[in-house]
Amino acid sequence: MAPGPVLAMLGAEATAFALASLIHRGGLLPGYAHGAAATEETVITAVLLAGLALSWILPRRIRTIGLAAQGFALLGTLAGLAAIAGGVGPRTALDIAYHAIMAAALAAGLAALARAGRRHAAV
Numbered sequence: 001m002a003p004g005p006v007l008a009m010l011g012a013e014a015t016a017f018a019l020a021s022l023i024h025r026g027g028l029l030p031g032y033a034h035g036a037a038a039t040e041e042t043v044i045t046a047v048l049l050a051g052l053a054l055s056w057i058l059p060r061r062i063r064t065i066g067l068a069a070q071g072f073a074l075l076g077t078l079a080g081l082a083a084i085a086g087g088v089g090p091r092t093a094l095d096i097a098y099h100a101i102m103a104a105a106l107a108a109g110l111a112a113l114a115r116a117g118r119r120h121a122a123v
Contacts, residue, residue, distance in 0.1 A: 003055060005112075006062050006113070010051050011052055013102075013109070014049045014052060016102060017041045017042075018042075021038045024038035032092065036088075037080065037083075040076055040080060043076070044076045050069065051069025066113050067110060070109045070113070077099055077103045
């Protein structure tokens, strides 16, 4: 498996979650501060960055690492959607759109890695 697309995907996702964390810390957009959301996004950012670093160091394990990091991020994103639906998390249009986009992006990344594994297993 070529490492470039996986590294780019993990890097882009980590950047998106870091920006969301900054927004929820009140650092980028006023009126969107939410401490619990910022903490969750910081943890997801750290996991994605760890996945990025491990993928760089252990390229033979890139698929497994990518699946684990993105799977964790998707579960966290789905937890955020559940919090929004339950009225616990922030409920702005920006939050809902962000969670929907990130869930779709993470699911697409997981699907691409899963397909890549099937192609390699068939060879």
